[in-house]
Amino acid sequence: MFKHLKDKTRMQLLGYLFIAPAVIIFILFQLSPIILSIVLSFTNYNGYTFSNINWTGLNNFKYMFQYDEYFFKSLKNMGIYCFAIIPTNIVLSLILASLLSKKTKSNTLFRAIYYIPCLTSAIATAVVWKYLYDPNVGLVNRMLATVGLDPITLSDIGTAKLAIIIVTLWMGLGGNIVMYIAAIQNVPDSLYEAAKIEGANSFQIFRKVTIPLIRPVTVFILTMLLISTPQMFEQVLILTGINSISVDTQTPVLMIYNNITQTGGLASLALVESLVLFALIILVTLITQRVNKETYF
Amino acid sequence: MIEYRTQLHKGKIILHKGFVLTIKILFGLVFLLPFYWALVTSIRPAEDVISDTINLIPTRVDWSNYIRVYTKGGLLKAIKNTVIMTTLGLLLNLSLCSLAGYAFARMKFKGRDVIFRIMMLGMMIPSIVTLLPSLLIIDVLNLYGKWLGVVLPGAAGMFNIFFLRQFFLTLPEELAESARIDGAGEFTIFFRIYLPLVKPALATIAIFTFQGNWNSFLWPYLILPSDQPVIATFVKNMEATGDYGLAMAASMLATIPIVIVFLLFQRYFIKGMSISGIKG
Numbered sequence: 001m002f003k004h005l006k007d008k009t010r011m012q013l014l015g016y017l018f019i020a021p022a023v024i025i026f027i028l029f030q031l032s033p034i035i036l037s038i039v040l041s042f043t044n045y046n047g048y049t050f051s052n053i054n055w056t057g058l059n060n061f062k063y064m065f066q067y068d069e070y071f072f073k074s075l076k077n078m079g080i081y082c083f084a085i086i087p088t089n090i091v092l093s094l095i096l097a098s099l100l101s102k103k104t105k106s107n108t109l110f111r112a113i114y115y116i117p118c119l120t121s122a123i124a125t126a127v128v129w130k131y132l133y134d135p136n137v138g139l140v141n142r143m144l145a146t147v148g149l150d151p152i153t154l155s156d157i158g159t160a161k162l163a164i165i166i167v168t169l170w171m172g173l174g175g176n177i178v179m180y181i182a183a184i185q186n187v188p189d190s191l192y193e194a195a196k197i198e199g200a201n202s203f204q205i206f207r208k209v210t211i212p213l214i215r216p217v218t219v220f221i222l223t224m225l226l227i228s229t230p231q232m233f234e235q236v237l238i239l240t241g242i243n244s245i246s247v248d249t250q251t252p253v254l255m256i257y258n259n260i261t262q263t264g265g266l267a268s269l270a271l272v273e274s275l276v277l278f279a280l281i282i283l284v285t286l287i288t289q290r291v292n293k294e295t296y297f
Numbered sequence: 298m299i300e301y302r303t304q305l306h307k308g309k310i311i312l313h314k315g316f317v318l319t320i321k322i323l324f325g326l327v328f329l330l331p332f333y334w335a336l337v338t339s340i341r342p343a344e345d346v347i348s349d350t351i352n353l354i355p356t357r358v359d360w361s362n363y364i365r366v367y368t369k370g371g372l373l374k375a376i377k378n379t380v381i382m383t384t385l386g387l388l389l390n391l392s393l394c395s396l397a398g399y400a401f402a403r404m405k406f407k408g409r410d411v412i413f414r415i416m417m418l419g420m421m422i423p424s425i426v427t428l429l430p431s432l433l434i435i436d437v438l439n440l441y442g443k444w445l446g447v448v449l450p451g452a453a454g455m456f457n458i459f460f461l462r463q464f465f466l467t468l469p470e471e472l473a474e475s476a477r478i479d480g481a482g483e484f485t486i487f488f489r490i491y492l493p494l495v496k497p498a499l500a501t502i503a504i505f506t507f508q509g510n511w512n513s514f515l516w517p518y519l520i521l522p523s524d525q526p527v528i529a530t531f532v533k534n535m536e537a538t539g540d541y542g543l544a545m546a547a548s549m550l551a552t553i554p555i556v557i558v559f560l561l562f563q564r565y566f567i568k569g570m571s572i573s574g575i576k577g
Contacts (some may be wrong), residue, residue, distance in 0.1 A: 004499060015400050018396045018487075020398035021413065022393050026416050026419060028434055029434065062417075113328055119552075119556060120551065120556075121511070121512030123551075124529070124551040124552050128335040128548050130536065131541050139331075142351050179573070256428075257515070271516065274426040274429075283530045
């Protein structure tokens, strides 16, 4: 192809040809939607037709700040989920990974078992857990009852959030454990040996050698969690999506989803809400990157 | 004295190992028990599901939940739709991402790195932000209810492009140069020389794409007509009946295929996760 052209020009054209499909898809479904989101958030777009569309300036934003208390409630819920889930996820993944870092047959088996919850769809996982949390026949509550503890139920404000946090952790740990195992195995043995000769015990070695050396992976995992946890959706939709306390557990994405899909939902408001969520995620990601650069230098 | 000490030390090590093993097994149970319990429930007769005692080992195997899931209708359609969606998603991602990943790594053209960076930034955009405008674009392109509409937005995953680019970057450039001297064209160089060398990377993105498509819920739910479920929407429908037997059987049908794929290709799953951590 392009045989008649000079080699360099040909190479250029072929390069563009190779990336063209991916770039077109990117423009269609990432770039233009973002631009459209921003533009349409200043209109009264209803999600169906453009026939009665008008510029409404900042009306959607004003409406959100004045009347959209459920959205702010969902942002607060999101904050609680993030504070509960992100540190716990990192600490637990790190501890479990350190227990499985030696290359033995049994560790390979455990690693596989720990990874399995990551495989299934959040929908199927949440459906299973909804059954486990059933106040009468659920396994979790039967087990809690045998040791004399109060049940965790999805219709109770006190425990519904905890229930969602447990499920999210349960399905989020495996991948991070695998990443941490790889990172720990990547630390050169000579460093451990040197520390041993210096007389450090295994806890000291873990704290002073392993943790600093696998820091880049921790930063990566943290960044990914800071992007994904605020987007929690499917498990909340299934577990408490339509029960009496859904307002107290719902996340911003679930609210936006409802505004888009339900009749009577406000499409233009959904756009504003999603932009606010996006801005928050970018802000937090930028701060994390800034903080981590500073500690590097 | 010394002997006593070493014995004490040995004892400590055994104690320590026992403690560590107990924790490992405990967490193993935490991760496995929900699946096990769902599986056991799905092969129980309905009256046992709501019985008062916890029976971890089923006393009798009963397939009636699965038969009921089947007779409710939509199961075969859901499986067929999911298989079509997953196959198309796989083929598109493998071909488009390897082309793009190769070009971003090894071909020289103006703006290459800028375009790549901009596309990588796209990974940060929450999918909910692009959801409504994407539906609008699907509408404009007249792709509602069509397979292309279901698979096109995810047909060239950014992560896959990034992952393959990293792999192509590790391959020596001399391979291409000597092939060019022998008169090979760029397509030949890509297909015959470089592509076979990244087979492990292709396997890795294939299984992650398989997983993503098999589990995908919201997009196919919005694009396909309501009488055309995929497996995730089917599970949600079964859950909505309020019948735990049905819900667990449907969940297991959605889960078992992906677990089998995992057990067969475990190595690639683990490699993929490990690399994304270290190279990310």
